[in-house]
Amino acid sequence: xxxxxxxxxxxxxxxxxxxxxxxxxxxxxxxxxxxxxxxxxxxxxxxxxxxxxxxxxxxxxxxxxxxxxxxxxxxxxxxxxxxxxxxxxxxxxxxxxxxxxxxxxxxxxxxxxxxxxxxxxxxxxxxxxxxxxxxxxxxxxxxxxxxxxxxxxxxxxxxxxxxxxxxxxxxxxxxxxxxxxxxxxx
Amino acid sequence: xxxxxxxxxxxxxxxxxxxxxxxxxxxxxxxxxxxxxxxxxxxxxxxxxxxxxxxxxxxxxxxxxxxxxxxxxxxxxxxxxxxxxxxxxxxxxxxxxxxxxxxxxxxxxxxxxxxxxxxxxxxxxxxxxxxxxxxxxxxxxxxxxxxxxxxxxxxxxxxxxxxxxxxxxxxxxxxxxxxxxxxxxx
DNA sequence: ATATACTCTTAACGAACGTTAGATATGGGG
DNA sequence: CCCCATATCTAACGTTCGTTAAGAGTATAT
Numbered sequence: 001x002x003x004x005x006x007x008x009x010x011x012x013x014x015x016x017x018x019x020x021x022x023x024x025x026x027x028x029x030x031x032x033x034x035x036x037x038x039x040x041x042x043x044x045x046x047x048x049x050x051x052x053x054x055x056x057x058x059x060x061x062x063x064x065x066x067x068x069x070x071x072x073x074x075x076x077x078x079x080x081x082x083x084x085x086x087x088x089x090x091x092x093x094x095x096x097x098x099x100x101x102x103x104x105x106x107x108x109x110x111x112x113x114x115x116x117x118x119x120x121x122x123x124x125x126x127x128x129x130x131x132x133x134x135x136x137x138x139x140x141x142x143x144x145x146x147x148x149x150x151x152x153x154x155x156x157x158x159x160x161x162x163x164x165x166x167x168x169x170x171x172x173x174x175x176x177x178x179x180x181x182x183x184x185x186x
Numbered sequence: 187x188x189x190x191x192x193x194x195x196x197x198x199x200x201x202x203x204x205x206x207x208x209x210x211x212x213x214x215x216x217x218x219x220x221x222x223x224x225x226x227x228x229x230x231x232x233x234x235x236x237x238x239x240x241x242x243x244x245x246x247x248x249x250x251x252x253x254x255x256x257x258x259x260x261x262x263x264x265x266x267x268x269x270x271x272x273x274x275x276x277x278x279x280x281x282x283x284x285x286x287x288x289x290x291x292x293x294x295x296x297x298x299x300x301x302x303x304x305x306x307x308x309x310x311x312x313x314x315x316x317x318x319x320x321x322x323x324x325x326x327x328x329x330x331x332x333x334x335x336x337x338x339x340x341x342x343x344x345x346x347x348x349x350x351x352x353x354x355x356x357x358x359x360x361x362x363x364x365x366x367x368x369x370x371x372x
Numbered sequence: 373a374t375a376t377a378c379t380c381t382t383a384a385c386g387a388a389c390g391t392t393a394g395a396t397a398t399g400g401g402g
Numbered sequence: 403c404c405c406c407a408t409a410t411c412t413a414a415c416g417t418t419c420g421t422t423a424a425g426a427g428t429a430t431a432t
Contacts, residue, residue, distance in 0.1 A: 024211035109295045146362040157339040176332040
């Protein structure tokens with residue numbers, strides 16, 4: 001047993017490498033080098049390269065999404081979404097990279113078809129979920145769904161800015177943009 | 187000389203492969219196989235793999251962006267942006283793949299640092315350009331820049347939906363979302 | 373007809389890859 | 403003290419990769 005659980009160390013380093021170089025650009029040798037262990041050590045904990053990648057997406061990424069979705073609601077809907085996005089700024093580097101990797105698979109820039117299908121299933125839940133959250137604040141006009149869709153689209157770009165492009169988004173900017181879309185609500 | 191300019195055929199097939207498998211997942215051998223030519227043929231027209239990738243991004247992708255930016259303006263600003271996005275639905279498959287590949291590099295999911303820098307330069311021009319376009323329609327309130335930023339963010343997601351996720355976005359949906367952000371303008 | 377320039381091929385190079393076989397170290401239970 | 407399971411290593415396997423050397427086929431110009 002090394003200083004830290006080696007299995008976890010491997011996963012952490014793997015996230016880094018998959019993130020920077022993609023699935024095919026990442027080599028088991030380089031991961032081993034950064035973990036400071038021998039090459040077959042990785043095969044001791046993971047059956048193969050794909051299994052390592054899969055665990056990151058299926059466990060780490062989706063755990064992160066669920067943790068995020070369980071955020072408590074504040075009394076203002078605009079504040080809620082602002083906080084939702086703003087807090088992403090303060091994810092750990094590891095979490096940000098897992099998130100980034102997930103988005104990469106979500107956009108089918110990496111991973112395989114099996115992972116893509118899992119992502120598609122998740123995507124279908126997004127709109128209804130936010131519709132439920134926003135429902136009490138909507139004014140029952142005929143473009144309610146349009147507002148939800150627009151907000152979700154905006155959120156997607158904001159998340160990408162923070163997580164994928166690694167920018168820091170100030171709270172006021174986030175609030176301003178969300179307010180523009182939700183203008184009239186609440 | 188083959189049926190078509192072989193150099194162009196190679197580029198077309200390369201776009202396909204880089205798109206599906208990323209830079210590292212793409213092999214010169216597989217490109218050659220799909221082009222129906224021998225492997226060194228590719229080295230006859232391109233010095234190496236990276237040069238082939240670079241030409242696609244530096245020439246094809248940016249040519250596409252410039253062609254797109256040169257769109258004529260209609261009299262309504264909402265119609266202008268709606269058309270801007272809606273027309274993406276009808277890009278050729280080749281153009282869509284080039285676009286997708288460009289976005290992949292833009293999000294630094296592929297490519298190298300040199301290409302990333304070129305992208306960063308381009309990105310800096312985006313906000314000012316749209317501010318110029320929107321200027322006559324803005325009401326000189328203190329969140330003018332916020333509206334421009336929100337619109338650009340929304341456009342980004344819409345473009346991604348069509349080009350990256352390969353969805354078809356109906357004109358009404360696009361118009362609805364843009365209207366929500368530009369609500370009050372014009 | 374012969375030389376020259378362009379187009380394209382077969383065959384191979386060395387390097388790097390994912391993966392595995394087999395041995396060694398380590399540490400607790402009988 | 404020895405046994406056995408777990409943890410880790412060195413060394414190698416076969417495959418595939420990017421790239422190139424060397425030359426064959428073909429058309430044009432002299």
